[in-house]
Amino acid sequence: MNTERLWTRSFFMVCAANxxxxxxxxxxxxxxxxxxxTHFHAAGSIAGLFTTLFLGAAIVIRPFVSAWMMKFGKRALLIASLIIFFTASFLYGWFDSVIALLILRFFHGIGFGMATTVTGSIVADLVPDARKGEGMGYFIMSANLAMVAGPFLGITIFGEYGLTTMFWIGAVFSFGALLLGWLTRLPEEPAIEQKGKEKQAVFEKTAIPISVTGAFFAVAYSSILSFMAVFAAQRGLEEASGYFFAVYAAILLLTRPFTGRWFDQYGANAIIFPAIILFxxxxxxxxxxxxxxxxxxxxxxxxxGWGTLFPSFQTIAVQRCIPKRRPAATATFLSIFDLGIGFGSFLAGALAGIMDLGTLYIFCSVYIACGLALYWRAQRQTGQKQAA
Incomplete structure (x- = not known):
């Protein structure tokens, strides 16, 4: 067993902020x-823009975050991104216009894109190399747990107390992220020498194959995020639908200590191939x-399945590049991954209009199985790029 320390104060604080x-x-x-x-009586296409603009802003800003981290430092950019994120969360309660909220949503996405890129890069540096799979798995599990808590709290508070109260409580959550990020202390960053006016590429080429693979599987997973409640209602499982992600998170908590360590001990393939099949x-x-x-x-x-795949793919993305390119690898992975989520949500909505959701999920299982070949090819391409 590797005895290098994983749960340092900084690692815990970054996971909590995440x-x-x-x-x-x-x-x-x-x-x-x-x-x-319901509140603004907007059209369905306008309602969809609240997600599209947010993710679009995150995708647009991420490629620039790597260079900013090298120039200003990771901690400075972490605080700046969380201030932007909190400011946007705080301002929701001050507007009662769809147009104003959509503009604010884009601004919010900028903070989110910056913060997720910086935290991923910080964790990649904090986690010992011999425990990368385990450490990245725990870090991403913090987001998985939020996937259970966030929707439950949002739907409950919105239904019980209304839109305004929901916005103010959301601001409290984002302030928690800012406070924890502010209290995080990071090791001193060594100065990075740059030759002349040489510019660093905003995308990390070695991370592209595995990032595309992650986006491929994200297309299928987005159909769950988008239509789980609708599907459960169609099957008469409304009461059980609220516990779907609770079961998901509980199993994730039970298996994470093992899957992360097995990734480090036996390699990515020993974990990812079975995870694809389970997915x-x-x-x-x-x-x-x-x-x-x-x-x-x-x-x-x-x-x-999916709870193992996502952290494993991100771990591969940051492992296969030199340390100073980890921020660019993180940005590359998350940007391409978000494209998969966004495209998958759009595609699932289009297909849901012409087929039963149960049929769509069966189709997705075949689609995921085809990803075995895509992952195998991505591993070969990533290895070749790393060697070059």
Whole structure:
């Protein structure tokens, strides 16, 4: 067993800040489109812009964050990004106009894109090389837990107390991220010498193959984020739908200590190939589910499968480059991954209009199984780029 210390104070604080960052993200992700429809009586296309503009801003800003970290330092950029994120969260409660909120949503996405890139880069530096899989897994698990807490809190508070109270409580969550980020102390960063006016590429080439692979699987996963509540209602599983992600998170908590260590001990392939198969089985079970038991079995398989794949892909992205290019690798991975989520949400919405959601999930299981070949090819390409 490797004895290099993982749970340092800095690592814990960054994970906690990431949790509150993603709680705010998921909290608003599930409530703002509903608020646009019910409170502002906006069209469905306008409601969809609340997510599109947010993710679009994050994708646009991420390629520049790597250079800014090299110029200003990771801690300075972490604080700046969390201030932007908190400011946007605080301002939601001051506006009662769809146009103003959409502009604010874009501004909010800038802070989110910066913060997620910086925190991922910080953790990649904090985690010992021999425990990268385990450490990145725990870090990303903080976002997975937020995926359960955020929607539950958002829907509950919005339904019980209304839009204004929901906005102010969301600001409290984002302030928690800012406070934890402010209290985080990082090791002193060595100065990076640059030859002349040489510019660093905003994208890390070695990370592109595995990033595209992650985006491929994200297309399938986005169909769950977008239509889980609708699917559960179609199958008469409304009462169980609220516990889907709770089961997902519980299984993730139970398996994370093992999957992360196995990644470090036996290599990526020993973890990722079985995880892809479990993800496909979970989507198939979800598409066929008509009872609570099968529904929860699907949640468990998807929790192990997708919950293992995402941190593993990000770990590969940052492992295969030189240390000073880790911020660029993180930005490359997250930008391409978000494109997969955005495209998958759009595609799932289009397909849901012409087929039953259960059929869509069965189709997704076949799609995921095809990803076995894509991952195998990406591993070969990544290895070749690293050697070059």
């Amino acid at each position: 949790f509150f960052l993603f709680v705010t993200y998921y909290y608003l992700l599930v409530t703002l489109p509903s608020a646009a429809l 496909a089985i979970g989507m198939l079970a979800l598409g066929l589910s008509s009872s609570t038991i099968v529904f929860f079995i699907a949640a468990a398989c998807i929790g192990i």
